[in-house]
Amino acid sequence: MRRENMSTLSASLRLQAVEAPISQDRSRSAAAMAELFGPLDGLLRGGGDPRLDIDPTSGANEYGCQPFPCPGTLSFASSTATSISARAYARAADARDSLMRSAIAIGIDGAFEARIEAMRDELKAHLGISGTRADVIFAPSGTDAQLHALFLTRALRGPALTTVIVAADQTGSGTADTARGHHFRTATANGVRVRKGEPIAGLAHSVASVALPLFDDGGDFRPQTETDSRVLSAIEKLVASGSNVLFQVMDSSKLGWRAPSEACLEEISVRWPQQVQVVVDACQMRLGRPRLRKYLDRGYLVIVTGSKFFAGPPFSGALLVPAVLSKALDAVPAIASGLREYSSRSDWPMQWSALRARFPVRINFGQWLRWEAALEEIRAYYSVPDEFRLLALTTFRTGVERIIASSPLLRPLPPQQKPEGAGADDEELAQTTIFPFAIRRGDRLLSPSDCRKIYRGLARDALDAVSASGRGCAPEIAAKPCLIGQPVALNEVEQGPVAALRISASARLVTETWSLDLDTAHDNLQRELGHVGAIVSKIEWLLAHLDGLNVMETPHAS
Incomplete structure (x- = not known):
């Protein structure tokens, strides 16, 4: 919203507050309008779970996500949580502006109810x-x-x-x-x-x-x-x-x-x-x-x-x-x-x-x-042609399976065996889109606590978490923030508890690689697979420095 429009709306709302009768409902409505004028980032993380709270040190929530677009983060964490995209952030900003205008015309309660009801129809139409x-x-x-x-x-x-x-x-x-x-x-x-x-x-x-x-x-x-x-x-x-x-x-x-x-x-x-x-x-x-x-x-x-x-x-x-x-x-x-x-x-x-x-x-x-x-x-996802949605997820599946298998330190978990024809009702989502793997260290697999250290190290610039003498020669890998699916505990009886991390395909993978030019779309998909390769390299780097890795412990979120 332009600054002058915000001023006009703010003045109108102040006038409403002066002229309105003082009542509990009016007081609640005024408080709601005041909240609506707050920072968009704050609104996006409010009214939810405490896991949305922002850590003042890291600037991220418990998942490693932020309430504003983070284009520099390599994100394949859609089995857990993802920072908001620029496109979705703009939609939220426009939606707030629209609600402000409606609230001036019919009141905040009526405007909010009408918008939520319209969203039901929109969700059903998309699905x-x-x-x-x-x-x-x-x-x-x-x-x-x-x-x-x-x-x-x-x-x-x-x-x-x-x-x-x-x-x-x-x-x-x-x-x-x-x-x-x-x-x-x-x-x-x-x-x-x-x-x-x-x-x-x-x-x-x-x-x-x-x-x-x-x-x-x-x-x-x-x-x-x-x-x-x-x-x-x-x-x-x-x-x-x-x-x-x-x-x-x-x-x-x-x-x-x-x-x-x-x-x-x-x-x-x-x-x-x-x-x-x-x-x-x-x-x-x-x-x-x-x-x-x-x-x-x-x-x-x-x-x-x-x-x-x-x-x-x-x-x-x-x-x-x-x-x-x-x-x-x-x-x-x-x-x-x-x-x-x-x-x-x-x-x-x-x-x-x-x-x-x-x-x-x-x-x-x-x-x-x-x-x-x-x-x-x-x-945006269902606006992409069916054929490309299938191509993108198929290409990603093949590439990720190859990248994980090529690392001597990662052990992929077997996918579920599905009966013949079981994917007929799933369209392109019959493709595997979650790729879980355990991490080897010597002759053992990493415990849940060590996997959480890797997970937290991935989500941040990890150079400052390792002593200067032990950093090695890969600063560009260590510094890149990466989000993947957080650890899932596995029941490994012989060696005690172990956990798996996950690389996941998302709708955003499809929408952000789609192009009318097929060569460009192909290059975009290869770029994303290159990002997966970079994540695996950072995992290997973090594993090599695991004993000296100093990352703050946070409660497990799922």
């Missing part, structure tokens, strides 16, 4: 689920959306409920708490202080959970047939005991895995149509639009995010609710009182007038702006 196929509940994160899924399932199936989590060892760190209706952090996105691990009022009563990990006791991935068998056995026992089930499906995990199989899901639908509600953890958003539509048409709830694959700024979640459930949900007689600390009225679709009226009127600018940024990334 190919326009019309009445689904409703959208916005949330600060995918973890918050899990609480919404639990609340809605309790309303539909009754309070006696058990959450069954498949791939529980590859989902978000908060899932163990949200599956039981417990607080998963020490503060909600709305700034309410809570006690992590304690029950959420009105949500946790008569709720239990069952965790089904993908790793077996020997540290290996379970065969698909074994995972399916464990899922069916757990659900059968729970239903026989009189419990209804919220079954959380994984699509896909931190390591790129999907569970259970299609055959298992079909059997569950046939055997227990009234006792089991399926919710799909699709937070990674590495699935095709036809598969997403199939899930919704089956009556599944689906958790999505605008970050991860689409590379919007971290912490933008949503729960997609199939149309078959919508009418019943609006008739819910009451809400869990503790859920009011996590959600606001604007998060819920306007057509659910009875349900949404039970939530407080509260404006979360950070959540809104992060979704504005994410919608721009999603729009």
Whole structure:
């Protein structure tokens, strides 16, 4: 917005404040408008998880990301978090300017509600689920959306409920708490202080959970047939005991895995149509639009995010609710009182007038702006021709697999073996887009703590983290900030805990390499693979200096 326009708007708002009657609502609206005029960077990191907080020393959050564009960073971290792009940052700035103008005309509450409702339609259009196929509940994160899924399932199936989590060892760190209706952090996105691990009022009563990990006791991935068998056995026992089930499906995990199989899901639908509600953890958003539509048409709830694959700024979640459930949900007689600390009225679709009226009127600018940024990334991705999206992801997969295999210090993890024809519903995302690897040091693989040191060293100029006498001769490699997917713990029985890091393809990889000139597009893709090679070189450099590497320990974020 031009400076003179900002002055005009500011003067108009000051005049409004003087002339308006003094009331609680007016005071809240004035405070909201004052917040809206704050720095855009501050708004983008507000109204979310404490992991968005900026460390004053590094200038980055716990993921190593910043709330403004960082074009000099080599970023392949879309399985974790990514700094906002210049394109998405401009979209957020324009969206704020537009909301300011609307707020002067109709008031901040009405303007904000109208914009959020329009974003539901925009998200559905981009994902190919326009019309009445689904409703959208916005949330600060995918973890918050899990609480919404639990609340809605309790309303539909009754309070006696058990959450069954498949791939529980590859989902978000908060899932163990949200599956039981417990607080998963020490503060909600709305700034309410809570006690992590304690029950959420009105949500946790008569709720239990069952965790089904993908790793077996020997540290290996379970065969698909074994995972399916464990899922069916757990659900059968729970239903026989009189419990209804919220079954959380994984699509896909931190390591790129999907569970259970299609055959298992079909059997569950046939055997227990009234006792089991399926919710799909699709937070990674590495699935095709036809598969997403199939899930919704089956009556599944689906958790999505605008970050991860689409590379919007971290912490933008949503729960997609199939149309078959919508009418019943609006008739819910009451809400869990503790859920009011996590959600606001604007998060819920306007057509659910009875349900949404039970939530407080509260404006979360950070959540809104992060979704504005994410919608721009999603729009840009699906604006690229189908053929190039497939070409880009295929070229990247081949190149990254070759680069990782060529390093004597990296051990790639095996990809999931998929049945013939399993990718038909996934469009170009049938391609592998997450490339996990362990790191060798001598005859051992790195522990989670050492992997975190490597992860933090990658994200910064690491030259000052190593003594001058031990730096070697690669300052240009050591100095380059690099973001990749943070460590994922593996269950390696023989040598103790180990972890894997991840290089991930994102929607931004596609949009930033696309060109009408195919030679230019090819060169752009090779440039990105060159960046992957530079990251591997920095990993090797950091490994050589691991003992003398001085990087600050931070809490594990997932």
